Each structure stands twice: as structure tokens, then as C-alpha cells.
Amino acid sequence: MADAILPMTPLFPVAPQVIVRGNHEACDRGGNGYFLFFDPFKDSSQDCAPLVQNNKRVAPLPRLTPSWSTDLRLHARRTLRLVLVDSAYGSDGHASSWAGTQREGYAQADQLTTPQRNVEPWLLVHRPILGHVTSQFAPVGDPLWAPWTSVDQQVASYWLLSHYNLILSSHLHLAQAVQIPGQPGQMNLGNGGTQLDPPTGYETPRFGPLANAPGDPVAPGLAPYPAPTMDFTDVRFGYALVRPGRNLGEWNWRHFSPDDVLFAHCNQSGKSLACAAP
Numbered sequence: 001m002a003d004a005i006l007p008m009t010p011l012f013p014v015a016p017q018v019i020v021r022g023n024h025e026a027c028d029r030g031g032n033g034y035f036l037f038f039d040p041f042k043d044s045s046q047d048c049a050p051l052v053q054n055n056k057r058v059a060p061l062p063r064l065t066p067s068w069s070t071d072l073r074l075h076a077r078r079t080l081r082l083v084l085v086d087s088a089y090g091s092d093g094h095a096s097s098w099a100g101t102q103r104e105g106y107a108q109a110d111q112l113t114t115p116q117r118n119v120e121p122w123l124l125v126h127r128p129i130l131g132h133v134t135s136q137f138a139p140v141g142d143p144l145w146a147p148w149t150s151v152d153q154q155v156a157s158y159w160l161l162s163h164y165n166l167i168l169s170s171h172l173h174l175a176q177a178v179q180i181p182g183q184p185g186q187m188n189l190g191n192g193g194t195q196l197d198p199p200t201g202y203e204t205p206r207f208g209p210l211a212n213a214p215g216d217p218v219a220p221g222l223a224p225y226p227a228p229t230m231d232f233t234d235v236r237f238g239y240a241l242v243r244p245g246r247n248l249g250e251w252n253w254r255h256f257s258p259d260d261v262l263f264a265h266c267n268q269s270g271k272s273l274a275c276a277a278p
Contacts, residue, residue, distance in 0.1 A: 018070065018082055018084065018124060019034075019038040020084060020124050020125070020126050020170065021034050021038070021039075021065065021086050021088050021126065022087075022088060022126040022170060022171065023087075023088050023089070023126065023127070023171065025088055026062065026088045026089055027047075027048035027059060027060040027061065027062055027063055028059035028060065028062075030048070031048055031049065031050055031060070032045065032046060032047055032048040032049040032050075032060075034048070035047045035048055039065060040068060041065065041066070041068075044065075047063055047065075048060045048063055062088075062089050064086045064088070064089070064101070064102070064104075064105055065086045066086075066105075066108060067083065067084060067085045067086070067105045067106070067108035067109040067112065068083075068084055068112070069081055069082060069083040069084065069109075069112040069113070069121075070082050071119075074244055077118050077248075078118055078120070078244070078248060079118060079119045079120070080120050080122065080244075081112075081113065081119050081120065081121045081122070082122055082124055083109045083112050083113055083121055083122065083123050083124065083164070084109075084124045084125070085105045085106055085108075085109050085123065085124070085125045085157075086105055086126075087102065087105070087125045087126045087127045087150070087153055088126065089101075089102070090102055090127065090150065090152030090153055090156075091151055091152045092127070092149045092150055092151065092152075093145070093146060093149070093151060094146070094151055094218065095151050095152060095155050095218055095219040096152055098152050099151075099152040099153075099155035099156045099219075100156075102152055102153065102155075102156035103155075103156040103157075103160075105156070106156055106157040106160040107160060109123065109160070110160045110163065113163035113164065114163070115163060118248065120165050120248065120249055121163050121164050121165060122164060122165060122166045122167075122168055123161070123164040123166070123167045123168065123184070124168050124169075125153065125167065125168075125169055126169060126170055126171050127149070127150035127153045127169060127171045128149065128150055128153075128167065128169035128170075128171055128172060128176070128178075128186055128188045129150055129153045129154055129157055129161070129167055129169070129186065129209070130148070130154075130167060130178050130180050130183060130186035130209050130225070130228075131148070131149055131150065131169065131171075131172055131176055131178060131186055131188050132147045132148050132149060132176075132178070132202070132205055132209075132231075133147060133148075133149050133172065133197070134197060134198045134200065134201030134202055135147065135201040135202075135203065136198045136200070136201045137198075137201075138213075143213065143214065144212045144213065144214065144216070145212060145213055146211070146212045146213070146218050147205045147212075147213060148205065148208075148209040148210070148211070149171070149172065150171070151210070151218055151219070154209050154210050154219075154225075155210070155219045155222060158210075158222055161183055161184060164184040164271075165184055165185070165249060165268070165270055165271050166184050166185050166186075166187060166251075166268060166271075166273065167184050167185070167186045167187065168187050168189070169186065169187070169188050169189075169190075170188065170189055170190040171188070171190055172188050172190045172197060173190045173191060173194055173195060173196045173197045173235075174188070174190060174191050174196060174197050174233060174234065174235040174236075175188065175189060175190070175191045175233070175234045175235075175236070175238060175240070175255055175264065176188040176202075176232065176233045176234075177230070177231075177232045177266055177273055177275040178228050178230065178231050178232075178273075179228060179229050179230035179231075179272065179273050179274070180208055180209065180225050180226060180227075180228055180229075181226045181229055182226070183225065183271070184271045185268060185271060185272060185273025186273070187240075187253070187266070187273065189239075189240050191234075191235070191236060191237050191238050191239075192237070192238075192239060193237070196235050196236070196237065197235055198235070199235045202231075202233040202235075204227075204228055204231040205227065205228065205231075206227060207224055207227055208224050208225035208226045208227045208228065209224065209225045210222055210223070210224040210225055211224035211225075230273065230274055230275065232264065232266075232275035232276065234255070234263060234264055234277075236257060236263065237257065237258050238255055238256055238257045238258060238263065239255075239256055239258075240253055240254065240255045240256070241253070241254050241256070242254075245269075249268075249269055249270040250267075250268065250269050251267075251268040252265070252266070252267060252268070253265065253266035253267075253268065253275070254266075262278050263277065263278070264276065264277055264278065265278055
């Protein structure tokens with residue numbers, strides 16, 4: 001499903017599964033379903049449960065779960081640390097007041113990723129921080145629209161991404177990989193089982209995240225990121241497998257169609273990500 005990320009590697013007898021809360025699991029849309037079945041925290045089953053006031057059902061208030069992490073030990077000298085930030089809420093197309101609330105989650109995550117020897121941190125967050133959408137989503141007659149999505153997440157995470165080697169996300173209904181200079185690679189896997197986004201219109205933006213189409217900042221006081229040096233988008237149903245490379249920080253990603261045909265491969269080395277069709 002589009003709101004889940006399940007990192008997998010053939011090294012493990014049973015593939016580890018981590019469910020990331022998405023916008024469809026927001027309290028006003030999914031109630032407490034996520035907290036009943038997927039939330040890792042104790043005694044959270046009633047979070048976001050429906051409320052009744054004056055004999056009428058009302059939507060629960062927004063709630064963010066605390067950021068948390070889990071370690072996957074590859075061998076004695078190599079550990080993959082998955083750090084999860086709840087991004088069920090927030091604006092995609094512009095900066096809003098929610099970014100201030102959201103920042104606490106990224107600050108918590110930053111404390112979970114103090115650099116450690118032989119530990120490789122990945123950030124798992126539903127909305128892609130460094131992802132962009134098709135130009136078909138541009139509002140008619142608005143030359144100042146921002147092609148980069150999840151603007152609230154970009155603002156909230158500003159200066160808090162330096163510890164990660166990779167940002168792994170969903171939300172966009174496609175497969176996408178983006179490399180912004182000096183930032184962790186962005187991998188988006190949202191092509192698993194919902195209506196896909198439009199198949200065309202994914203020209204590489206001229207300017208980086210936190211800039212609109214003409215290059216102007218979209219958030220006062222925050223300088224836009226540099227333009228991407230690698231940008232790969234493929235709109236088709238599929239899934240991805242990732243296998244660790246020989247050296248610390250090296251990973252190989254393979255993207256397959258539902259009938260197991262390889263349609264893209266990506267090499268990850270530290271914070272650098274490069275993807276191409278086979």
C-alpha cells in the first residue's frame with residue numbers, strides 16, 4: 001500500500017517490516033486503525049479513536065507519534081539504523097504553521113542518530129522531503145508554484161538531515177530517486193498498490209527544494225537547496241529489493257514490475273545515490 005514502507009534485504013531469514021504512518025492514517029481519515037494494528041508504542045490503541053460530543057461523532061485532533069528507531073544488525077561490524085518520523089500531517093504545496101509542530105519529530109530523530117562507528121542511519125518518513133511532482137499538478141495560471149512536494153517537511157527538517165545516508169519515503173504514487181548535493185539520497189517507493197500518479201511531466205526542476213519554479217524561496221529565512229544532480233522517476237506498479245554491498249554504506253537497489261521484470265537499478269554509497277534504467 002502507498003502508506004507503508006517495508007525495507008527488505010535477502011540477508012534476513014524473515015524480512016523485517018516497519019510500517020510508516022501516512023496521511024491516510026491521519027486521525028481525521030483513519031481514526032485509530034493504525035494505532036490498533038501497527039503503532040509500536042504501548043497503550044496507544046485509543047489514540048485517534050472516534051470522539052462523540054453532543055451525540056455527534058467528531059474527528060479527533062491531530063496527533064504525532066514520537067520519533068523512534070530500530071537497528072538491523074547486518075554482521076558484527078555493520079548495523080543499519082532505521083529512524084522513523086511521523087509525517088501524517090502537513091502541507092505539500094506551501095509552508096504552513098504546521099512546520100513548527102512537525103519540527104519536534106525531526107529534532108527527536110536527530111538525537112537518535114548521533115554518529116556511531118559502523119552504524120548507517122536511514123530516515124523513514126512518509127512524505128518525501130526531497131521529492132518532486134509532475135508539472136501536471138501545477139495550478140493553472142500560477143507561475144510561482146513549487147514543483148517540490150512536502151514543503152512543510154522541508155521546513156521542519158531543515159538542518160536536521162546531516163546524520164542520514166538515505167531518506168526512504170512513499171506518498172507519491174511512483175518510484176523516484178533524487179540526489180541533492182550535500183544531502184542524503186532520497187528514495188521514494190509509492191508504486192505498490194494504489195492509483196498511480198500521471199505518467200509524464202517529471203522534468204528535473206531547475207532549482208532545488210524550498211524554491212518555487214522561478215527559483216524564489218518558498219519559506220522566509222530559509223535558503224533553497226541546490227538543484228538536483230541526479231533525478232530518476234518511473235511511473236509504474238512495482239516493488240524494490242535492496243541488498244547491502246561489500247563495504248560500509250554501500251547498497252544496491254533493484255526495482256521490479258509486478259511480473260518481476262527489472263526496470264531500474266540504483267547504487268547507494270554513503271549519502272550518494274545514482275539510479276538508471278537497466
